[in-house]
Amino acid sequence: MKQKVKKAIIPAAGLGTRFLPATKALAKEMLPIVDKPTIQFIVEEALKSGIEDILVITGKSKRSIEDHFDSNFELEYNLEQKGKTDLLKLVNDTTAINLHFIRQSHPRGLGDAVLQAKAFVGNEPFVVMLGDDLMDITDDKAVPLTKQLMNDYEETHASTIAVMKVPHEEVSAYGVIAPQGEGVNGLYSVDTFVEKPAPEEAPSDLAIIGRYLLTPEIFTILETQEPGAGNEVQLTDAIDTLNKTQRVFAREFKGKRYDVGDKFGFMKTSIDYALKHPQIKEDLKAYIIQLGHELDK
Ligand code: G1P
Numbered sequence: 001m002k003q004k005v006k007k008a009i010i011p012a013a014g015l016g017t018r019f020l021p022a023t024k025a026l027a028k029e030m031l032p033i034v035d036k037p038t039i040q041f042i043v044e045e046a047l048k049s050g051i052e053d054i055l056v057i058t059g060k061s062k063r064s065i066e067d068h069f070d071s072n073f074e075l076e077y078n079l080e081q082k083g084k085t086d087l088l089k090l091v092n093d094t095t096a097i098n099l100h101f102i103r104q105s106h107p108r109g110l111g112d113a114v115l116q117a118k119a120f121v122g123n124e125p126f127v128v129m130l131g132d133d134l135m136d137i138t139d140d141k142a143v144p145l146t147k148q149l150m151n152d153y154e155e156t157h158a159s160t161i162a163v164m165k166v167p168h169e170e171v172s173a174y175g176v177i178a179p180q181g182e183g184v185n186g187l188y189s190v191d192t193f194v195e196k197p198a199p200e201e202a203p204s205d206l207a208i209i210g211r212y213l214l215t216p217e218i219f220t221i222l223e224t225q226e227p228g229a230g231n232e233v234q235l236t237d238a239i240d241t242l243n244k245t246q247r248v249f250a251r252e253f254k255g256k257r258y259d260v261g262d263k264f265g266f267m268k269t270s271i272d273y274a275l276k277h278p279q280i281k282e283d284l285k286a287y288i289i290q291l292g293h294e295l296d297k
Helices: 038-049 063-068 073-081 085-093 110-115 145-156 168-173 217-223 235-245 263-274 281-296
Strands: 007-011 053-058 099-103 126-129 133-135 159-165 175-184 187-195 206-214 248-252 257-259
Touching (some): 007 110, 038 053, 038 063, 038 126, 126 145, 145 206, 145 248, 159 187, 159 235, 217 235
Parallel strands (some): 007 053, 007 126, 053 099, 159 248
Antiparallel strands (some): 126 206, 175 187, 187 248
């Protein structure tokens, strides 16, 4: 039966060890790209796609995420008194959202995190959005990847996983698909989904990139899913099992993906975003040109 996709899950229980010590007391999802926490980009992509309810799966040291999307009366009153309407709008925009939170007390992997959303999702198709992958954040006109998956669902009524070609030597950092044939307009049927294969064993260079549209049957599989790669309960393994009983497609993303889960990726994202930021883009351009001259010396 065809149902509308209205709910999104954002797993955010990871420890963020790659950004220590910054993430000792602060959720990694709150690290800002210039002036916006990374998780806010994800929430904005969900809203732009037409998602109505978002569940964030959190863990220890993640209170700042809940506070960020909560109202802050003192701050709002202060901005209002000072007539800072632009800033007030930015603050108000973060609270006008149907956000729900649940804590994963014993993180056992992405598959286990998604399983925590079972009661929230019920018997509907839903999307999973990973916080380390930001898509097209400097292109307002692009169709959000989540929306692309929702459009596919309208046609196929099937689970669809976003993938992207990555350099072959990097495949072991991802879930990878074995596509059936060439795909039609970027949509592939899939033979198998493999989590973190060694490059010599990878069935392709098409990697899973953190946006999933899933049917609720995934939960029954996750309930008995054994730990896989890295001794964690892997969502990819459950998707591979789902694909054996109902079709699971892969949608190739052609836009720009930013990996903010890695220090260099985070820097590149910050620079690209800053180069489009109305308040600082000109100064940053001049600075980069000057830096280039200095490095050439
Ligand atoms: C997770 C998924 C993996 C996917 C990746 C995308 O891995 O398990 O299949 O390719 O996200 O970012 P992680 O990066 O959490 O190790």
